[in-house]
Amino acid sequence: MVETVLPNLWVSETLYAKAQLYMEQMESNTADQWQYGLWSALCLELLLRAALSNISPVLLANPNNWRNLNHALGNGPTAKKFVPNSIATKEVLDRLTELVPGFTKEVAGFCFVHTNRRNAELHTGETVFSDLGTSKWLPGFYQTCKLLLESMGKSLGDFVKDGENVQAMIGSLEYAVAESVTQDISIHSNAWMNKSDHEQETAVLQATAWATRQSGHRIKCPSCSSSSLLQGSPIGTVSTKVNDVEVVQKQTMLPSLFECIACGLKISGFSKLSSCGLGDAFSESTIYSAAEFFDLYTEDELQDAKNESSYYEPDFNED
């Protein structure tokens, strides 16, 4: 019988507690000090792991050694000199993208860049945080913290000293994003209006043909109303329906990229798409034949087998 071990160092609570201490360290510095940025990157890394561990500590275990999983389950070590090993931050981000609603590729991208700043700070002589203005990362940092905290049933107000101002900073980020997208749509709309009727007709036909051929979710362009495409990132679980002859799998997609080849409008990132009304999730279906899905023999394979047997010549002693 494996005994229950106490100090499971990947439990969400302990990671969160450390993240909170690091946040307090960050807040004990002023925003123009390099330590402010460094503590923020360390805090973020711990909060990411706390959020993943909140789903299950097993998700942090490095699968290259089963004993890491055993440790994450809260069991005592069964080998001498065993040191538990967890997954890299990039892997943490990949898993959060699939498991935490709202943790989009855009958010993961920000986290990747910010945690890499900590690597550069510690591994090089570069003045990473000294010369980095907070406007470039602070609102995104707080926005990410809020998302991760809420995924754990916690609030920003419990984590930071000045919850109100932090919330206002997040709000201003969202406003800035919306402003920039509105401007972009307006520019493309004006450019579209300046095209001749013939140019517009041709562009619409091309866009319709293109949107039909490519995979994605077809919608109307907010700038020129032509047929355009929305690509997404999968979120949530996959639903499977088995019929007599086919298997249909569906998954919810969170919009991540919009493209219209008629007017050239391109919007990338869920926050931008959301701000202009293109953020609604859609579902993507994939249809498999029963043979494909269950890895059965296909008709062709069965026929090939039959054909082989017809070439068989029985042993026959010639006189």
Place this chain on the structure above:
Amino acid sequence: MNINNVVDGIKENLNAYGYVELPGCRARIDTEAFAKSIGSIFDVSSVYGYKNVSIVQSLRPRAKSVDLRNQYSGNYGYDDFPMHTDLAHWLRPPRYLMLRCIVGTSSVATRLLSNKYIKECLGEYVIKRAIVKTRKKGRFRGFFLPLEFNEGSVTAFRWDSMFLVPMNGSSWKVRELLLSEQIKSFCRETILRKEGDTIIIDNWKMLHGRSAVVPGVANRRLVERIYLDNIGK
């Protein structure tokens, strides 16, 4: 006596007050059997590093000793035991503890304090942000813990001034409050006077402590302690 009614009564009191006193309850039944009749026992020896601890622990007043630095007796001896959560340094301390009098005395009190009082004094913000670390013991590394934790719908609280080290301003405020003299005046005191006197404490919602023992007068006191996961079946 219908045991189901007793169990229901215990649950009600624990929910309402965080503890329940059962004077002279089923004195002839041993502690383990009594605990089994009202809930499910938590076996401390199932936890890594605690395999030598028996299910029922005998608590006697003892003088301070350097050999017992990992125990309250070793550190506080016959003095007051400060308010604490049993096994507060565990990720999840045992939910309930039952203290059952084997040899009683009227001069030693068990003190009880609800975590609601601590929250009222210091405010929810301080409690939510209080972080401590556990002591490093040999090859067991210390780790950080929040004082307030959640398990399902239960919001719980832990404290121990010996086994937990404050790590930020909030946890230092909690320590200051709980080690102050004034805190005793806010504690409820109960006395395990005679054999069978039992008290069950919700270890997640109440802190408990002990008043000083006068050597020669009360050091024959013997209390048995057992932990429970839950009350009722």
